[in-house]
Amino acid sequence: MAGTTAQTLRPFLWRAARLYPEREIVSRTHEGIERTTYAAYERRVAQLANALDDAGVGRDERIATVCWNHTRHFETYFGVPCRGSQLHTINPLLPDHHIQYIVENAEDRLVFVDPSLVEKLESCYADSNGAFDTVERFVVMGGEVPDTSLAPVTDYESFVEGHDETYDWPDLDEETPAGMCYTSGTTGKPKGVEYTQSMMWAHTMGILPEAGLDLGADDVVMPVVPMFHVMAWGLPHAVTAAGGKHVYPGPAPDPADIARLIEEEEVTFTAGVPTVWLGLLEYLEENDADLSSLERIAIGGAAAPKSLIRTYEEEHGVQVLHAWGMTETSPVAAAAHLKPGMEEWPAEKRDEKRVKQGLVLPGLEFKVMGEDGEVPWNDEDFGELWIRGPWVTTEYFQRPEANETDFEDGWLKTGDVVRVDSEGYIQIVDRAKDVIKSGGEWISSQELENAIMAHDDVSEATVIGVPHEKWQERPVAFVVPREGVGKGPLASDLMDLLSTEYPKWWLPDDVVYIESVPKTATGKFDKKVLREEYSNHAVEAPEEAAPDEE
Structure with missing residues (x-):
């Protein structure tokens, strides 16, 4: 007014x-x-x-x-x-x-x-x-x-x-x-x-x-x-x-700059993408720095590995707050705070909530839409996250073709595929364009990435779907090992790790070692680059690369 x-x-x-x-x-x-x-x-x-x-x-x-x-x-x-x-x-x-x-x-x-x-x-x-x-x-x-x-x-x-x-x-x-x-x-x-x-x-x-x-x-x-x-x-x-x-x-602060500023200025809160805080942890392994003033780190832009959350909490007394948002949401729209009583849970159970994108912020509304309508909050069914509220845009600037597809009745269609548990915690399963479809069934590349990056010998990892004649797509993992790690044993360890959590048809058909994961201008993993480079990558899929009919 x-x-x-x-x-x-x-x-x-x-x-x-x-x-x-x-x-x-x-x-x-x-x-x-x-x-x-x-x-x-x-x-x-x-x-x-x-x-x-x-x-x-x-x-x-x-x-x-x-x-x-x-x-x-x-x-x-x-x-x-x-x-x-x-x-x-x-x-x-x-x-x-x-x-x-x-x-x-x-x-x-x-x-x-x-x-x-x-x-x-x-x-x-x-x-x-x-x-x-x-x-x-x-x-x-x-x-x-x-x-x-x-x-x-x-x-x-x-x-x-x-x-x-x-x-x-x-x-x-x-x-x-x-x-x-x-x-x-x-x-x-x-x-x-x-x-x-x-x-x-x-x-x-x-x-x-x-x-x-x-x-x-x-x-x-x-x-x-x-x-x-x-x-x-x-x-x-x-x-x-x-x-x-x-x-x-x-300009372009390195881990030493970040550690020095936290110590000298007594920083209590900081924020950035996961790679920044993984880099700081690596720096702290070989260098002394006083982080005693630091209380909270907000992480967004990509999923925060559970190991990162745990290490900051247990070794440095710093709470990691997983947050989610988009350019279109100004950007913060959700944060993975624990509800009353959850602090008393065992660490492993708490971390299951903290690695999620969390609870929508007051003032916003969301729903999860599947092919047949709104998806229930059962921590199992996937759908696209739709969101609206006073700091969520309702249109793009001079892009009528995008406005036609990305908005509906005041809702922003985020393009994020999510599931929501009974407590209302949102978990991004994948971007719509990154979900891997094998034999007509969906595989979450992001879940596999999070599991792989939880391994102590992995610096970075991403998973993409590569074309397959029989199964349409199959997952391939791209891994950046930590310096000095033997690549052969690591691949075997990763497959053993994944097989304890996921069915056989979810497991990557190959582990490819790379120097670094390509990134977008905003620091996110750029899977498009790998998809183009490995579009003809041959993989040998398991006989059953989708669940049994029953």
């Missing part, structure tokens, strides 16, 4: 700057650690908004960022949307042609870019065939401009310097577009998802409570998940709303 700021982002910053003016915002840079406070941050945000006014940027236009996790990037998180513009975060790890498409499709007016990513953006800009025609200026996130073909270009400090440290913030309609992200586009062109002020406000309020990510003013939060990846899962806005301390790990 126009004339009110009830469900917009601006009150979050207003509150933090007045109730927690000296609370720190910390950022790792190439030069060292930079520190500021909410009070100083609010002044910088106002300078940025005034600079955008002077640059002639309309309040309804899009401003893009190609940046890592740092304070200057964080300034755009409030400076852009609170003036009524739309912040469009671009993933620099995407292929050049995807970035070109995204900039052209979004019609970005300005692009903020990190110095370390200028060369990447130049390669997109040089042969863009008009994709950057709407971009009127590039702003390098620093105090100087490097040699570059980007034009016109200025540095961030010069861009904001001298502008007033107060701003007459407008009263925005809560349906004003505030943010924008694109899907990674692994099955076609990336799809744009717009977030309104009310969607971002609702998502922030949804992840703050205990049923969400449980964030408070006493928390010190370090988002390792990139700020270009669905806006760091909403953490920059949520931590501000809570009045907590921000810690930004800067």
